[in-house]
Amino acid sequence: MLKIAIQNKGRLGEESLSLLSRIGIEVDTTKRQYLSKASNFPIEMLNLRDDDIPGVVANDIAQLGIVGLNEVEEKGFDVKVLKNLGFGQCRLSLAIPKGDEYTGLEYFAGKRIATSYPNILTRFFKEKGVEIHPVVIAGSVEITPAAGMADAIFDIVSSGGTLISNGLKEVEVVMKSEAVLIGGNSLIDEDLKLLEEIEFRIESDSISRNKKYLLMNIPDESIEKAIEILPSMRSPTILPLAADGWSSIHSVVNASELWDKVRQLKAIGAEGILVLSVDKIIL
Ligand code: PRT
Numbered sequence: 001m002l003k004i005a006i007q008n009k010g011r012l013g014e015e016s017l018s019l020l021s022r023i024g025i026e027v028d029t030t031k032r033q034y035l036s037k038a039s040n041f042p043i044e045m046l047n048l049r050d051d052d053i054p055g056v057v058a059n060d061i062a063q064l065g066i067v068g069l070n071e072v073e074e075k076g077f078d079v080k081v082l083k084n085l086g087f088g089q090c091r092l093s094l095a096i097p098k099g100d101e102y103t104g105l106e107y108f109a110g111k112r113i114a115t116s117y118p119n120i121l122t123r124f125f126k127e128k129g130v131e132i133h134p135v136v137i138a139g140s141v142e143i144t145p146a147a148g149m150a151d152a153i154f155d156i157v158s159s160g161g162t163l164i165s166n167g168l169k170e171v172e173v174v175m176k177s178e179a180v181l182i183g184g185n186s187l188i189d190e191d192l193k194l195l196e197e198i199e200f201r202i203e204s205d206s207i208s209r210n211k212k213y214l215l216m217n218i219p220d221e222s223i224e225k226a227i228e229i230l231p232s233m234r235s236p237t238i239l240p241l242a243a244d245g246w247s248s249i250h251s252v253v254n255a256s257e258l259w260d261k262v263r264q265l266k267a268i269g270a271e272g273i274l275v276l277s278v279d280k281i282i283l
């Protein structure tokens, strides 16, 4: 039976389960045991700490995993990154006390840098030819400069709020990260078929995210202009209305462009505009 390792709680746990549910893999989430089985797909979930996921996949205890790219890079196990999943976005950055003048990477020469990601940090500075002293710490990295334990930090940043409230400023982004689907190197044929199905479903889910379905009535003389405003998957669907001289147009647009499109469509006479969420797009 195919196993997928996901974070048992933390920042990625909920989103991982929500992704599985969106792709039609149902798991009983009321009992978060170490191992849970999907009710409608031949897959079992291994609920683990995120730190353990790359190793568990590399050792074929689970064949797939959902984990931050930062963990994959830090642990350095032999796993394949199969897909970016579009959640858990963050960056691994260097930050220094906000009053210090930043002079470029040379600033860090000989400095103590606190981090939970010593491998990525050491690799980065080795490549740059700058010698630093990593201070490995499991949590609360951001308090170490004020506590006198380090001169700078290398940590995950998302909004930047934690840095600001600890009197630090971000000076270099070393890597960008998000949740990724990883796979081991020893998938048997039967697993590969299931993996293909999972990847296909994730792809459909990710295409439909951030898309909106638009329906509206439009005077026939504005149809040409509406088609220019609404590039659709192939072309917009146009249906005549019972009322003479009017048609109904259906199309899919990017959510980020929605209001801009709506304004343009209203300007050419569109009425009764309906905006619907898109559940899945199968190309
Ligand atoms: O218990 P377990 O070991 O499973 O969990 P964990 O505590 O090690 O990890 P968790 O749940 O905090 O994070 C899991 C993954 O989420 C990380 O490996 C990243 O890939 C991703 N992620 C996304 C983040 C953040 N955003 C994030 N903001 N992980 C941690 N943070 C922390 C960061 O460490 C810092 O303390 O949030 C703070 C910064 O946030 P801002 O918004 O103030 O900048």
Ligand code: ZN
Binding pocket: 049, 050, 051
């Ligand atoms: Zn962890």
